[in-house]
Amino acid sequence: MATVTLEDICKNYGNVSAVRDVNISVADGEFMVLLGPSGCGKSTTLRMIAGLETISSGTLRIDGERMNAVPAKNRDIAMVFQSYALYPHMTVRDNMGFGLRRRQKDKAVVARRVNEVAASIGLTEYLDRKPHALSGGQRQRVALGRAIVRDPKVFLFDEPLSNLDAALRVSTRAELTRLHRELSATMIYVTHDQVEAMTMGDRVCIMSHGEVAQIGKPMDVYLNPASTFVASFLGNPQMNLIPATVSEGVVDSGSGKLARSGLMSGSKVILGLRPEDLAITGDANDAVLSGRVISLEALGAETLVHIDAGSGKPVILRGGRETPARLDDVLHLTCKPHMARFFDAETGLAITPGDTQ
């Protein structure tokens, strides 16, 4: 049970800046996901929270208490590593009890706690095995169990599912969510997988180049990305980003128009449209975009239609199974007006129509 607060946290390796001015406030019992592409500083941030990396500047607080100079062993956090980091010379039982034994001298208490946790995550029959005699999924479970046994203030995860196969990943995801609910513990979870972030996180913190790009509930971030980076990182296929110009309450995409007041006339914007918010229309005057179909992907439940609207990258429409589109058709697309998003063409930051700029 704890809050974790990062205030203006920076990390420099020599004169390389890996993490810059990160401000995150994780509430008690919250599941916070750090999401971002590889190399954006997620692990570094997590490792600073764990005490495995020094903090170059800024303040880290756990439960309000400054932790910058507190060694890892005294922070009362548990961490699940991507590699699991199981001690190869110890049995599952000893692996799980190792951390608790350090704090709890009574062997019977440790044994009871290990048995209890092992039972709750289905490891009882493997307690006397060594890690090399376990499958990947079982090892992952041991790593998880080792963290749970400790009953720490904060759980930290660094891409714990990335070494599992796809099916196991889905079931482990559900199990982690269940665990979070049962333990109601504060968890910080690093991943580059947006599905994990969307499905597990109470909130996600999206990072880019060592900085926080946006923090919010997964659906809020998905619906209202703060920048073109977030817009293109979340969602698969990603949000269509189309350069457009504004004139007299109309946004002109080059191949179509969208009425929208509140944007500065004459300004250049980027129009953001999710593939699922686009629909085919027969009326060219309604179209926000028009173009020729250059490829079709029938995925079974849905069909992805790639359209060359003359804006550089193809525009993607996500339609149902029966989407009436064929290769080389010229299609006109509309969108629900309230689903359109706008970004500044230069900074890439979101613009809310009505903002006077």
Place this chain on the structure above:
Amino acid sequence: MSARTIAVPVSGAGLRMAALLLLIVVYTLYSTGPFVWVAAMSLRTTTEIAANPYGMPWPAHFEKFASAWFDSNYDTYFLNSVTIVLSAVALLTIIGGMAAHCFARYRFRFKSALYFLIFSTIIFPPQVTVIGLFQIMVDYGLYNTRVGLVLVYVSIQLPITIYILEAFFARIPKDLFEAARIDGYSEWSIFWRISLPVAMPAIATTVILNTILLWNEFLYAVVLITEDDKRTLPLGVLRFLGDQLEDVGMIATGLMIAIVPVVLIYVFFSERLIQGMTAGAVK
């Protein structure tokens, strides 16, 4: 019984196997030959050997072993060898292990300079350094002491011990140490509870290598120890080397007493040794 010949099909693989077997047999004969010869001589008297150097040990004079052990001070030599080698190997393992742990895991100032300094000592052959060492030992009152010999043994074997262990420690994933740190352990406990046990194959290798090398060590021992009661087994032969006469039979008996423990170590630990030398990183 008719003299029918049966054509045995000979495959390429079979031929290669046969060639390999032949090679192994020849090599085994080549390397065990001298050993068998000394073993035979150890059971024969010098007079018998003089008459026929390559004769069989019939009758076997087992009493020569008792005579070497009780009358020629071999019991003392054996005890000296055991205590000196065990102490040196224990110190080597702990000091070498700690040094290797630090070289493999920490970044600190002058690390490479220090590493070079430790290794620079192995470029000089012992014959070069032994004279200077002799002077130092005399100055510090360590000349002709078993403690002095232990210290010398530790210092000559330390570089290679650090080298072997460092290479192994460096391959232990650092996540393991970080997990232990988060589990609440100090660097000191991590060394004892993670580094050492995980590196057991490498530790075993260095222990066996050092034991065998030091057990057979002659040069430093002969220069630094003068008193008969402080001698180690390899020096035992000195007892049978007179100005005029060499008691070849007893020398062979003494040699056998010195060699047998080494052979036993090889027999029981050779698998361990090979494992350690070829061990891959910990998964």
